[in-house]
Amino acid sequence: MTCGKRFMLGNHAIAQGFLEAGVSVAMGYPGTPSSEIMEYLIEKGEELGVYAEWSSNEKVALEGAYGAAMTGARAIATMKHVGLNVGMDPLMSSAYTGVEGGLAIVTADDPGMWSSQNEQDNRWVGLHAYIPVLEPYDPANAKELARIAIEFSEKMRHPVLFRTVTRVSHTRGPVDVCDGKPPVFGKGIDRTKKRFALVPANARKLKAELVGRWAKIEEEVEELPVTVEEGDPGLLVITSGSAFAYVMDSIKELEVSPTVINLSVPVPVQRKKVLDLATKASKIVVIEEGDPVVETQVKAALFDEGIKVPVLGKSNFVPPVGELSLDITNSVLAGAMSIEAPHRRGVNLGYEPPQRPPVFCPGCPHAASYYELKLASTTSRVKPLFSGDIGCYSLGINSPFDEEDVLTDMGSSLGVGMGIHRGTNGKSFVVSIIGDSTFFHSGLPALASAIYNKTPLLLIVLDNRTTAMTGGQPNPTQAIPIEEAVRGLGVRNVYSMDPFNVREAVNTMRNAIDAVKRGEPAVVVSKRACALEAARKLRREGVEPLIYSVVEDACKACGICYNMIACPAIQPKDDGRAWIDPNSCVGCSVCAQVCPYDAIKPSGNLDWIKRWGEAL
Amino acid sequence: MNIYMIGVGGQGLITTSNLIGAAATSRGVKALTSETHGLSQRGGSVDVHVRLGDVNSPLIPLGGADLVIAFELLEAFRAAPYINENTKIIVNSRLIRPPTPRLRLPRAEELINKLGAIRNVKIIDAFNAAVKLGNPIVENMVLLGAAHAAGLSSAIDEGAIIEAIRSTMRMPELNVRAFEVGINLVNNY
Ligand code: SF4
Ligand code: SF4
Numbered sequence: 001m002t003c004g005k006r007f008m009l010g011n012h013a014i015a016q017g018f019l020e021a022g023v024s025v026a027m028g029y030p031g032t033p034s035s036e037i038m039e040y041l042i043e044k045g046e047e048l049g050v051y052a053e054w055s056s057n058e059k060v061a062l063e064g065a066y067g068a069a070m071t072g073a074r075a076i077a078t079m080k081h082v083g084l085n086v087g088m089d090p091l092m093s094s095a096y097t098g099v100e101g102g103l104a105i106v107t108a109d110d111p112g113m114w115s116s117q118n119e120q121d122n123r124w125v126g127l128h129a130y131i132p133v134l135e136p137y138d139p140a141n142a143k144e145l146a147r148i149a150i151e152f153s154e155k156m157r158h159p160v161l162f163r164t165v166t167r168v169s170h171t172r173g174p175v176d177v178c179d180g181k182p183p184v185f186g187k188g189i190d191r192t193k194k195r196f197a198l199v200p201a202n203a204r205k206l207k208a209e210l211v212g213r214w215a216k217i218e219e220e221v222e223e224l225p226v227t228v229e230e231g232d233p234g235l236l237v238i239t240s241g242s243a244f245a246y247v248m249d250s251i252k253e254l255e256v257s258p259t260v261i262n263l264s265v266p267v268p269v270q271r272k273k274v275l276d277l278a279t280k281a282s283k284i285v286v287i288e289e290g291d292p293v294v295e296t297q298v299k300a301a302l303f304d305e306g307i308k309v310p311v312l313g314k315s316n317f318v319p320p321v322g323e324l325s326l327d328i329t330n331s332v333l334a335g336a337m338s339i340e341a342p343h344r345r346g347v348n349l350g351y352e353p354p355q356r357p358p359v360f361c362p363g364c365p366h367a368a369s370y371y372e373l374k375l376a377s378t379t380s381r382v383k384p385l386f387s388g389d390i391g392c393y394s395l396g397i398n399s400p401f402d403e404e405d406v407l408t409d410m411g412s413s414l415g416v417g418m419g420i421h422r423g424t425n426g427k428s429f430v431v432s433i434i435g436d437s438t439f440f441h442s443g444l445p446a447l448a449s450a451i452y453n454k455t456p457l458l459l460i461v462l463d464n465r466t467t468a469m470t471g472g473q474p475n476p477t478q479a480i481p482i483e484e485a486v487r488g489l490g491v492r493n494v495y496s497m498d499p500f501n502v503r504e505a506v507n508t509m510r511n512a513i514d515a516v517k518r519g520e521p522a523v524v525v526s527k528r529a530c531a532l533e534a535a536r537k538l539r540r541e542g543v544e545p546l547i548y549s550v551v552e553d554a555c556k557a558c559g560i561c562y563n564m565i566a567c568p569a570i571q572p573k574d575d576g577r578a579w580i581d582p583n584s585c586v587g588c589s590v591c592a593q594v595c596p597y598d599a600i601k602p603s604g605n606l607d608w609i610k611r612w613g614e615a616l
Numbered sequence: 617m618n619i620y621m622i623g624v625g626g627q628g629l630i631t632t633s634n635l636i637g638a639a640a641t642s643r644g645v646k647a648l649t650s651e652t653h654g655l656s657q658r659g660g661s662v663d664v665h666v667r668l669g670d671v672n673s674p675l676i677p678l679g680g681a682d683l684v685i686a687f688e689l690l691e692a693f694r695a696a697p698y699i700n701e702n703t704k705i706i707v708n709s710r711l712i713r714p715p716t717p718r719l720r721l722p723r724a725e726e727l728i729n730k731l732g733a734i735r736n737v738k739i740i741d742a743f744n745a746a747v748k749l750g751n752p753i754v755e756n757m758v759l760l761g762a763a764h765a766a767g768l769s770s771a772i773d774e775g776a777i778i779e780a781i782r783s784t785m786r787m788p789e790l791n792v793r794a795f796e797v798g799i800n801l802v803n804n805y
Pocket of ligand 2: 555556558577597600
């Protein structure tokens with residue numbers, strides 16, 4: 001086996017660890033900070049013969065990996081932390097039945113909510129579901145632990161959760177990369193045993209077995225790695241995951257030497273290892289990324305053993321909100337030892353720059369759709385309540401659009417939208433806005449419900465042909481025309497539109513609004529490839545570009561282009577006239593269509609727009 | 617060594633930090649870089665923490681930067697929490713307007729004067745240097761060169777970075793030239 005050191009992204013290291021463990025089946029749904037794991041497996045797994053796919057949602061991905069592991073294969077499913085909520089149903093069952101091969105479910109948690117709606121700590125799920133959790137502290141460790149996770153799962157014939165966080169997944173560091181193993185596929189399922197058929201009679205038996213297996217797992221995790229830094233036995237610091245990295249740097253900076261133990265398994269805690277050290281300690285500090293998951297278990301273990309020692313942790317001493325940092329671990333350790341933490345604060349540069357919020361990209365088809373939706377609803381004299389969803393288009397909450405009133409979770413535009421309609425006894429005019437990937441993820445069952453229950457609502461599917469938010473992964477829209485899917489579900493009022501044809505788009509939306517006014521559900525599919533993905537692809541293919549520019553004298557400084565579509569390529573000059581940055585414009589033509597003075601003109605080949613329409 | 621990089625999505629910060637990481641790794645120097653992902657493609661602020669040497673954790677503590685590379689003039693001010701009196705600072709004089717409609721901004725000269733008043737700051741025009749080289753896209757390599765001359769050189773030699781550019785980038789020669797232009801901008805500052 002040949003190995004070599006490479007500078008590598010944490011998520012790639014995780015994926016590499018799974019390849020080196022002989023994983024044969026990998027399924028996932030994109031979500032920051034998890035997506036690069038599956039991207040790597042799709043790219044690098046191919047030559048090894050690994051089957052890797054983007055599934056339509058996390059439940060489907062988890063079931064796929066679970067099914068593969070039933071047959072004896074080594075399988076993984078990947079998702080972000082909130083994705084695991086969608087996968088909970090099969091997850092709970094997988095603990096009851098166990099697996100024949102290996103099954104690791106990767107959950108990428110996002111403390112600090114860099115790109116998420118919450119910072120749930122999925123290590124709790126391990127306790128809830130009787131599934132052990134492994135947690136790495138840096139990219140190199142992540143690769144090792146990914147391999148160990150699969151091996152442990154296969155040994156115990158039980159699923160494992162692999163919990164990473166943003167600062168492991170999106171940190172790059174040196175990783176020892178070795179050759180991948182040939183993938184281990186399964187042999188099949190023994191039909192005579194019905195082991196995987198959770199009818200109640202079976203499930204009752206399996207619950208008893210599960211409890212027994214969990215006791216075994218509690219013993220066996222003691223064989224999995226812990227890292228101990230010997231120091232003053234009086235102060236014991238217990239860490240898990242990335243907390244270990246911060247604590248090691250803090251100890252160096254503070255020049256202190258407590259005893260530190262890092263647990264690779266936060267659930268169930270490696271109890272014997274902890275208790276060995278705890279008996280010698282007069283104070284224990286537990287530092288972990290997220291909630292007091294380890295702390296709670298450690299306290300229970302101490303209680304069981306009758307050991308009375310103060311325990312500081314997330315529940316009482318470490319800030320419970322947001323992610324850890326060196327500054328936090330410095331002050332936690334210094335506080336626990338009653339010494340001074342270093343005071344460094346930065347400097348005052350005498351100016352507070354304005355925020356730079358994320359915005360729709362230049363030429364983003366969502367921006368055009370939102371502009372058109374606003375125009376259509378105003379001219380149709382409806383005052384919609386906008387029920388939004390998870391994706392780039394959630395930026396429609398910002399001015400000038402202001403067309404996202406509620407958005408809570410994947411697919412909620414329809415479910416919550418129906419609830420708003422019913423909750424107001426039909427008085428709200430609800431427009432649900434969903435993207436293509438989210439539509440296939442969890443919009444379909446909700447739409448079926450709306451149709452069956454005759455809920456009049458307008459559904460706008462912003463079909464940009466890709467899962468753009470997470471970096472442009474493919475999804476079922478590339479194989480299944482959404483209009484046909486919706487017609488198949490029995491919607492009569494189905495419309496297609498191109499957001500880059502402003503006049504027609506507004507008319508189409510008005511027709512759809514009329515249908516809803518008649519009390520029928522209506523669906524508009526607004527189809528145009530993501531500007532980033534399309535422009536990248538067309539440039540690579542050498543398609544002659546198109547950009548737009550403002551004719552100085554013709555511009556009357558009305559501001560419609562830069563205030564209403566808010567394309568970031570268009571900027572107002574000091575006199576209010578528009579200026580288009582030729583380095584940013586991607587030639588969508590929308591500004592030229594909305595300018596009432598015909599002051600915006602193309603240069604280049606108009607064929608660009610047609611090719612864009614066929615790009616994805 | 618702690619290097620704090622800040623700029624605007626699309627300016628090539630992550631490419632730059634990857635080069636530093638690859639160059640350090642090739643010389644046996646441990647490197648950890650950590651980026652805020654996700655919404656960065658959409659024109660928001662982006663920062664990358666780069667830590668070199670005997671370190672375990674990925675984030676620079678407050679006041680803990682040895683070197684700051686500000687890819688944009690407004691963003692430079694957001695580095696304030698990481699700066700101490702010995703921090704070497706490279707600032708690109710380019711100002712990119714935030715897309716907020718009707719936003720009023722101070723003039724660029726005013727901002728440059730404010731930054732110029734603090735110690736160890738070098739303000740360079742990396743964008744125009746890149747345009748002069750024939751492609752604004754190599755702005756990031758001009759800044760990397762400037763940072764190298766301003767202090768990165770004590771951790772990683774020039775040759776390691778040039779090797780990393782040659783082995784990972786498209787248009788390697790143009791990027792190497794931009795890197796060298798950046799070095800000269802600081803050496804002749
Ligand atoms: S054509 Fe107009 S709206 Fe489209 S990207 Fe260019 S400047 Fe922006
Ligand atoms: S819409 Fe036309 S006239 Fe109005 S500011 Fe823009 S370019 Fe000028």
